Amino acid sequence: MTAETETVSSGPAAAAFSGWLDAFNADPATLAAFISARTSLADSDARIAIQRRHAPASLVRVEGATSDSVTAVIEDRWAQRWRLQLTVGLKPPFPITALTPTPVWPPETAPAQPMPWPRLRAALETTLADYVAKG
Numbered sequence: 071m072t073a074e075t076e077t078v079s080s081g082p083a084a085a086a087f088s089g090w091l092d093a094f095n096a097d098p099a100t101l102a103a104f105i106s107a108r109t110s111l112a113d114s115d116a117r118i119a120i121q122r123r124h125a126p127a128s129l130v131r132v133e134g135a136t137s138d139s140v141t142a143v144i145e146d147r148w149a150q151r152w153r154l155q156l157t158v159g160l161k162p163p164f165p166i167t168a169l170t171p172t173p174v175w176p177p178e179t180a181p182a183q184p185m186p187w188p189r190l191r192a193a194l195e196t197t198l199a200d201y202v203a204k205g
Contacts (some may be wrong), residue, residue: 082164087140087156090169095126109166120171124148138164143174151176 086108093104098118105117124146133141139157146152151174158164185193 081135081137083138083140083156083158084135086158086164086166087142087154090156090166091127091129091144094121098122108163109169111166111169117169124150124152127152 089104089108093101098121101118101121105111111117127144127146130143130145130151133143133153135141138160139155141153141155143151143153152171153174155168155170155172156166157168159167
């Protein structure tokens with residue numbers, strides 16, 4: 071963390087994140103009111119549908135926090151973890167300008183990472199050479 075990094079308990083982004091998590095864990099009307107008051111994000115219906123499937127959520131860890139952004143991992147009721155990146159505007163009332171969830175996969179269920187082309191090419195050439203040698 072850099073010198074600009076704050077704890078999650080201070081700064082406009084931290085306050086927005088805390089408010090969002092409280093609203094997410096409340097009823098759909100509370101989340102809708104929070105979205106209406108704090109964001110200009112157009113997909114509030116989709117976010118409420120997500121809330122119905124995943125709430126309540128708990129904070130697992132904060133990966134980084136500055137005055138205008140928070141990156142944190144939360145765990146939903148199904149034990150699925152999500153990395154949330156929340157960004158706020160720089161001037162009061164510090165509206166939420168981005169809220170991006172990304173799944174965090176445990177190592178045993180993580181999607182396979184693509185193999186870089188040079189490594190894949192070498193593996194294919196080696197395999198083909200083995201088949202040619204065996205005749």
